[in-house]
Amino acid sequence: MAVLDILRAPDPRLHAIGIPVEKVDRGVRKTMDDLLETLYHKNGIGLAAIQAGIQKRVVVIDLGERNGIPLKPLLMANPELQWVSPATQKTQEGCLSVPGYYENVVRPLEIRVSYLDENNQNQLLSARDLLADCIQHEIDHLNGVLFIEHISSLKRHLILSKLRKEKKQRR
Numbered sequence: 001m002a003v004l005d006i007l008r009a010p011d012p013r014l015h016a017i018g019i020p021v022e023k024v025d026r027g028v029r030k031t032m033d034d035l036l037e038t039l040y041h042k043n044g045i046g047l048a049a050i051q052a053g054i055q056k057r058v059v060v061i062d063l064g065e066r067n068g069i070p071l072k073p074l075l076m077a078n079p080e081l082q083w084v085s086p087a088t089q090k091t092q093e094g095c096l097s098v099p100g101y102y103e104n105v106v107r108p109l110e111i112r113v114s115y116l117d118e119n120n121q122n123q124l125l126s127a128r129d130l131l132a133d134c135i136q137h138e139i140d141h142l143n144g145v146l147f148i149e150h151i152s153s154l155k156r157h158l159i160l161s162k163l164r165k166e167k168k169q170r171r
């Protein structure tokens with residue numbers, strides 16, 4: 001496993017569209033493992049391959065624990081929303097590609113998602129609350145969409161101009 005470099009906005013590669021995985025083979029499995037190690041290294045809860053410059057529809061999610069019970073990490077290829085609830089939730093989101101900024105995003109409260117797991121098995125998962133929010137955030141990445149595209153353009157431009165300045169100072 002390896003810790004991967006994460007792209008930071010603004011970066012055109014973050015707007016690339018992920019290509020579907022034909023099969024979860026050893027190569028895809030390695031990408032999943034690397035993403036998971038990177039996620040733990042950065043203390044995140046979700047990471048999409050696009051954020052590491054890998055143009056594949058692969059995401060990993062680990063919410064840690066719920067009510068003291070550890071949750072198994074979710075490794076997903078080709079995740080696709082099959083249903084979303086009309087009811088919505090407002091969640092404060094952040095993103096490893098938009099470091100340091102947190103904004104409220106409104107998304108469906110409950111979802112049903114299909115995907116291929118790390119053993120190339122078809123899965124259908126129902127999720128709500130934070131897990132549903134996180135899955136939707138990661139699927140957005142596979143379509144080249146950052147969470148700041150769900151907030152007002154004024155706020156988005158402010159965040160992007162600050163990130164641009166930070167990038168310049170770092171060089």
Ligand SMILES: [Zn+2]
Nearest residue numbers: 094095096097
């Ligand atoms: Zn993100």
